[in-house]
Amino acid sequence: MADRTRIRLQKNEQATEVLALVAHPMSGSERPHDEKVKTEEPNFIERMDFLINGNSVAKVFLSPHIAWNPLMTISVDGVSTGDKVTVRWHDNQGRNGKAETINQ
Amino acid sequence: MDRRSFIKSALGGGVLVLTGPDSWSKPYDSVPTPNTKAAFRATSEAEVLHHLFGDAPRQASPQIKLWAPDVTTTYLQLPVKISSDLPGARAIALTVQRASTPLAAFVLLSGASCFFTTRLLLNETTRLSAHVFGNKAVFSAATLVRVTRGGYGMHVR
Numbered sequence: 001m002a003d004r005t006r007i008r009l010q011k012n013e014q015a016t017e018v019l020a021l022v023a024h025p026m027s028g029s030e031r032p033h034d035e036k037v038k039t040e041e042p043n044f045i046e047r048m049d050f051l052i053n054g055n056s057v058a059k060v061f062l063s064p065h066i067a068w069n070p071l072m073t074i075s076v077d078g079v080s081t082g083d084k085v086t087v088r089w090h091d092n093q094g095r096n097g098k099a100e101t102i103n104q
Numbered sequence: 105m106d107r108r109s110f111i112k113s114a115l116g117g118g119v120l121v122l123t124g125p126d127s128w129s130k131p132y133d134s135v136p137t138p139n140t141k142a143a144f145r146a147t148s149e150a151e152v153l154h155h156l157f158g159d160a161p162r163q164a165s166p167q168i169k170l171w172a173p174d175v176t177t178t179y180l181q182l183p184v185k186i187s188s189d190l191p192g193a194r195a196i197a198l199t200v201q202r203a204s205t206p207l208a209a210f211v212l213l214s215g216a217s218c219f220f221t222t223r224l225l226l227n228e229t230t231r232l233s234a235h236v237f238g239n240k241a242v243f244s245a246a247t248l249v250r251v252t253r254g255g256y257g258m259h260v261r
Contacts, residue, residue, distance in 0.1 A: 015217055015219075017219075050216065052215070055215065056215070057213075057214060057216040058211055058212065058213055058214065058215070058216040059211070059212040060209060060210070060211050060212075060220075061140045061209065061211075061212075062208075062209050062222075063144055063205065063208050063209065065200055065203065065209075065224055065225065065226075066208065066209065066222055066223065066224060066225070067181040067182070067223040067224060067225040068181075070222065070223065071221075071222065072221070072222050073219070073220065073222075074211070074216045074217075074219060075187075075216060075217040075219035076215065076216045076217065077217055
């Protein structure tokens with residue numbers, strides 16, 4: 001499922017912003033206006049982990065309030081060239097995904 | 105040392121290691137171990153904060169910057185940005201006041217700066233709140249987002 005997850009790194013003056021985009025329906029119980037979603041089982045990403053060289057820098061816990069195809073950004077100081085940035089996620093129905101990139 | 109007393113002392117040592125100092129049971133520095141499952145099921149903002157941060161004192165702070173558009177529409181993704189220069193920030197919580205379960209996202213920082221963006225889906229006009237835990241206290245900021253139907257200025261209440 002690597003194609004479902006994309007990472008982009010944006011360098012600011014001091015920090016590096018890590019943008020993670022996941023192709024996911026994020027359907028849940030919080031959308032009373034959406035008849036289609038109302039009848040479906042809630043399906044949302046429960047947790048997303050951000051790692052730099054295998055060390056966790058942020059753990060994000062999510063709910064169905066988050067819109068479909070969630071885009072998350074965190075900011076990390078001191079990411080150097082050649083560092084490996086990893087994003088992992090899993091949803092409430094047991095599916096998971098992962099993406100990695102090397103800081104250029 | 106005979107065999108029996110050796111086993112007794114080894115077991116005693118084991119118990120000491122298991123109980124350990126109090127801080128060992130709190131892996132997120134001074135954040136009380138957050139009960140995220142209970143927090144996501146909680147039905148009020150106060151209950152959410154209690155599950156996440158325990159009884160840490162809470163206060164509004166201009167150091168917390170919460171940005172979201174003033175007006176949105178149902179079906180539209182609403183970008184939200186939380187940032188702060190608060191030293192020692194350890195966790196961020198984003199809550200939607202008028203929702204059956206207010207907690208939208210919770211971020212545990214273990215090396216990242218206090219910065220988080222995401223996109224929400226709102227059904228009705230509501231107040232969004234950002235809570236940042238740092239220095240053994242919870243600092244908050246809030247903003248009102250008006251949800252209109254079809255972008256014609258009719259607020260969904």
